Amino acid sequence: MTQFYLSIQGVSKRFGLFAALEHISIEIDKNEFVCLLGPSGCGKTTLLRMLAGLEQPTTGKMILGGREITSLPPAKRNIAMMFQSYALFPNLTAAENIAFGLQEKKLGKKEIAAKVEEALDMVDLSHAAAKYPSQLSGGQQQRIALARAIALSPDILLLDEPLSALDAKVRQKLRREIRRLHEQYGMTTVMVTHDQDEALTMADKIVVMDHGEVVQVGTPEEIYNRPATPFVADFIGxxxxxxxxxxxxxxxxxxxxxxxxxxxxxxxxxxxxxxxxxxxxxxxxxxxxxxxxxxxxxxxxxxxxxxxxxxxxxxxxxxxxxxxxxxxxxxxxxxxxxxxxxxxxxxxx
Structure with missing residues (x-):
């Protein structure tokens, strides 16, 4: 029997009478890049927040590397999340923003400095180390937020519509950048998007969601060429x-x-x-x-x-x-x- 790296088993989430997620089951391999794709309000971000530990499922469980993480607090999951708004601290420089999470891990000063330097170099922003977020473009802020998340060496990297606020050319460039870093660092990445092009060009596996349910799971080629329902066919291309x-x-x-x-x-x-x-x-x-x-x-x-x-x-x-x-x-x-x-x-x- 295949042991999946991340297993989401029968997860549901209710807010009062509203069902945000209904019996979600997804299996993800180590080093896989997975896109959660669907229209606004389909439950993608709720699922991502549950993986991060920011929301608790009503039913079901989540297993990471053979360990159940369903009830673990965020700090004990070794999962990094990059938010749609980037969530950079405006009063900290780019280098200080990256160092913040490392300091929370109680690493030594020399180790933190080395990781910050490596992270800035990784996203080609060493020259911007001393700049504040307000002095950076949207694309640069996105790369600093990405560097901050990757510097933590997470077991899972979660991305919540990371490119939605950027213009088309910057978005296309950063798609390739995120995918390159994913492969270079051998990460397991789960990204939320409602952009079909992002999913088709970046993902190893696409999970199409609608009204809180998984409609189809497959490779980009399978989803595009063999959609399971008219909804999937209409949403993808x-x-x-x-x-x-x-x-x-x-x-x-x-x-x-x-x-x-x-x-x-x-x-x-x-x-x-x-x-x-x-x-x-x-x-x-x-x-x-x-x-x-x-x-x-x-x-x-x-x-x-x-x-x-x-x-x-x-x-x-x-x-x-x-x-x-x-x-x-x-x-x-x-x-x-x-x-x-x-x-x-x-x-x-």
Whole structure:
């Protein structure tokens, strides 16, 4: 039987009558980077706070390295948490902020100085050691907060939406930085995010959550290519949904739903026996590719379907795409996803 490094077993959390988490069970390997992904209010941060010891579960238990930590206070868990706001002390310099947690561990002055120096060097901010948080950019503050957490040599590093307050370019750079440090120091990392791109690019394992429950656990490739439910398919990347009866050879089944990713639909200039007619309604240029919106209505059908396709720029230009142009759609069977009908994110709203 496989022994997981961190095991969350049947954990629930209630605040009065409100259930923030319902029977959460997750297994995490040592040195694994796990993203808790889901919409706001789904219970991600509550679960992270329970791992840190800042909240107690109503039911269930948590085991770390073979030791139950469910009721242990934060100071006895050797788990470091980096908060969304960074939580740096404004009256302490960058070096003093990093040293603070080490002093709490009662380390010697020389050892603390060496660890602070190493931590600053690790995030390439040795030159900012004497600066206060107000003198640092958002990205620099984030790196100091990260260095402070890693300097503690935690068994688990917890990250609560660490990049949400940063602009897009800084965010992309720091994604790579966090992942590099995770691998360099052989850490086990659990990160909360509602950003699908962060989860797909950073995680070894993604835990998709909704309404306090785990909906699917898998690698980024599994979650994206084989989503377990319409909710997961809709939350991770763009997706087209349509009724099962849309295909002539498919019997109408109100409980079945078909879906396909925008990059998997083929757009052709000529009709064939496997194609369906559609008209381009909108075009968005997105740099390396075009996102194309089409209206799709077959003979005898009153309702129009709306479809989204992604085409690399060179292919879009070759096809001469333009608003109002009639094209032909082809749906490769190997890329079609089939679901039991369940509400998508839009239908839930």
């Amino acid at each position: 763009a997706i087209n949904f349509f009724e099962y009866s849309r295909f002539e050879n498919a019997q109408s089944d109100p409980n079945r739903l078909l879906a396909i990713r925008p990059e998997h639909v083929r757009l052709l200039q000529q009709e064939s026996e496997c194609t369906m007619p559609a008209t381009i309604s909108e075009i968005e240029f997105r740099g390396a590719f075009y996102r194309i919106f089409l209206e799709w209505q077959e003979e005898g059908q009153i309702k129009k379907e709306h479809l989204t396709i992604d085409l690399i720029a060179a292919e879009a230009q070759r096809l001469g795409i333009a608003r109002g142009k009639k094209m032909w759609l082809e749906f490769p069977l190997e890329n079609l996803l089939t679901f039991e009908h369940a509400p998508t994110i839009e239908e839930q709203e």
